[in-house]
Amino acid sequence: MDVTDYLVRFQKYDAPKSNETKLGLDSHTDKKIVVTILYGNEVKGLEVLTKDGKYWINAEPSKNSFIVMIGESFHAWTNGRLHAPYHRVMVTGDEARLSVGLFSVPKSGYIMKAPDEMVDEDHPILLKP
Ligand SMILES: O=C(O)CCC(=O)C(=O)O
Numbered sequence: 203m204d205v206t207d208y209l210v211r212f213q214k215y216d217a218p219k220s221n222e223t224k225l226g227l228d229s230h231t232d233k234k235i236v237v238t239i240l241y242g243n244e245v246k247g248l249e250v251l252t253k254d255g256k257y258w259i260n261a262e263p264s265k266n267s268f269i270v271m272i273g274e275s276f277h278a279w280t281n282g283r284l285h286a287p288y289h290r291v292m293v294t295g296d297e298a299r300l301s302v303g304l305f306s307v308p309k310s311g312y313i314m315k316a317p318d319e320m321v322d323e324d325h326p327i328l329l330k331p
């Protein structure tokens with residue numbers, strides 16, 4: 203897309219020294235991001251919070267798949283129809299978790315605004331640009 207920039211980030215979460223579970227990355231939503239594509243080694247750790255905020259779900263690691271995460275900008279563009287989930291990384295075991303993320307970010311100077319098709323009586327505008 204010519205309205206987005208792309209950012210690649212490599213991340214390493216060291217295994218905890220003891221056999222406890224350690225917070226690797228604090229709970230967050232992907233701010234400013236349209237969409238994130240994540241690929242990791244086969245060490246689990248990524249957890250996604252359910253929409254009702256009650257449960258953390260483990261994202262099962264797989265070398266054959268990517269994880270696609272909706273970011274805050276996509277949430278705004280779809281007028282809240284797509285959910286930008288809270289997620290975090292919890293590390294256990296004795297192997298480091300490695301991940302690479304491809305993030306798309308609106309180019310500076312662009313304002314994210316929900317198109318008219320996303321706004322109706324059942325879906326009043328959530329965020330003003
Ligand atoms: O490393 C991961 O699995 C998650 C990374 C992440 O959520 C982020 O960089 O925003």
Ligand SMILES: [Fe+2]
Pocket residue numbers: 230231232289
């Ligand atoms: Fe994230």
